[in-house]
Amino acid sequence: MDLHDPLSIAADAADPATEPYSPLEQRALLQACRAVLRPMARLAVGRGLPFGEVAELLKQCFVEEARAAHPGVAPHRAVSRISTTTGLNRREVTRLMQRSSGEATARSSPATQAFTRWLSDPAFLGPDGAPVPLSPQGPAPSFETLAHSITRDVHPRTLLEELTRLGLAQLDDADGRVHLLNTAFVPREDLDRMLAFLGANVGDHLAAAVANVLSDGSRHFEQALFADELSDDSLDAARGLISDTWQQLLHGLAPALQALIDADKAAARPAGQRLRxxxxxxTDAMTRPPTTALPITPHIKEH
Structure with a gap:
């Protein structure tokens, strides 16, 4: 068993907030950012969110974090300081600072716009108000006219391929028409709930890890156990063990946390902190699956 505790390493490291990164550390930082950003890109691509929306949001976050990193800077120097910190030009910084914090953009992808118009435009609805199947080409109502009503920059065939990839539409070989498959990506309340959990859970986990890296490494508990060279049968067994462990953790911690909350109230202590x-x-396939018999030493690591 190979045990590894990154907290002890981080505690002995120099403070990255006061000491510049070396080229090797910069490369490691970029690799860490790539590992974090790839799942975000997968989510955006999977839900049809265009790059421009995410890029704008990322720039906004850079500006907000740069402002927080320089709380005492004079207002007339803020733009220059933030521009230097982020690498964004002064005009972009000024524009982004004028936007309200957390404001989201309202643009959507051509696929999302086509999907929405097909559901709502009377030109593409039947007498019962339901979206009608569309011929791929030709006069309205057709998918070609629907696509051109959204944009002339994307070929209708490409737009149909994107809608098909997202599971929203499909060309039926039997009747030769394009059919809308869903009236929503998923039920609205389910999507909202899943995205809220994703943002809250992953956001807090990442915030904890980042705070540890930027401090002495011990501010938040953040550990993981990982293993490779497992069979599918072993993964099924491990899932049961994980579920059982979570139930034990939940049943042990929930009453203890409630007791702490009750004690705070009884003592009238200020209670402005939260905990997650x-x-x-x-689970995923190994990058390099084993080609020989499994070794005797188990490949289990704690991180």
């Missing part, structure tokens, strides 16, 4: 405790498991 999570357990997650992720």
């Amino acid at each position: 405790i999570g357990l997650f498991a992720y």
